[in-house]
Amino acid sequence: MDGVPEPHNGWTFLTNHARVLASIAVDRTSRIRDIAARCRLTERAVQKIISDLEHEGYLVRTREGRSNTYRIQPDTPLRHPAEASLSVSELLALLARHDAERGSRQPRP
Secondary structure (H helix, E strand, O other), X not given: OOOOOOOOOOOOOOOHHHHHHHHHHHOOOOOHHHHHHHHOOOHHHXXXXXXXXXXXXXXXXXXXXXXXXXXXXXXXXXXXXXXXXXXXXXHHHHHHHHHHHHHHHOOOO
């Protein structure tokens, strides 16, 4: 089936909430469909995650015509007490640096 994420069993290091937030950081005008594809989640899961992130103050959604634009609140601390000294911007900077380094190691076609 096209468009249906592949199932994943077991645990991962990053939560789906972190994946969605990182996807929005790359493109703050992404459609839910595009975020879902990038994160390998269902659109419904992405809608719920965005709602969670908005409710907790990590994200502000602005409706612009038929589209949404998202603004990440960069100084918001991470939720878990063990990471409470870190902000969302620090997490996203780490992920962006990793993606940049991984991209530079990819062989060019």
